[in-house]
Amino acid sequence: MEVRAVAKYMRISPQKVRRLVDAVKGETVEDGLGKLRYMPQKAAHIVRKILQSAVANADQNSDIDLDTLVIRNITADQGPTLKRFRARARGRGTRILKRTCHITVILAEGTKA
Numbered sequence: 001m002e003v004r005a006v007a008k009y010m011r012i013s014p015q016k017v018r019r020l021v022d023a024v025k026g027e028t029v030e031d032g033l034g035k036l037r038y039m040p041q042k043a044a045h046i047v048r049k050i051l052q053s054a055v056a057n058a059d060q061n062s063d064i065d066l067d068t069l070v071i072r073n074i075t076a077d078q079g080p081t082l083k084r085f086r087a088r089a090r091g092r093g094t095r096i097l098k099r100t101c102h103i104t105v106i107l108a109e110g111t112k113a
Helices: 014-024 029-037 042-060
Strands: 002-010 069-078 082-087 093-098 101-109
Touching: 002 042, 014 029, 014 042, 014 069, 014 101, 029 042, 029 069, 042 069, 042 101
Parallel strands: none
Antiparallel strands: 002 101, 069 101, 082 093
């Protein structure tokens, strides 16, 4: 049985999220939450909240044992990019790309991979 949680249009670059994803992929939920709690990156707080949301989704399903949940997969896909301009020297402008991402967490019952 699988449970998922999705957060869309998060205002952080997917490249920054992917750095953290590998640290918790395949871990049990308790271990993953523990690791994310002490990581100083902004993405760690975001991924932690999505992981807690996936656990809450699993709690709604009576067939799933919360103690055996394992983080099967976490993906950080590219979302739409906000384009902004910044004034530069000699009347020029430079484009600034504010990237967004869609983060998906998939939990499954089982043992640590």
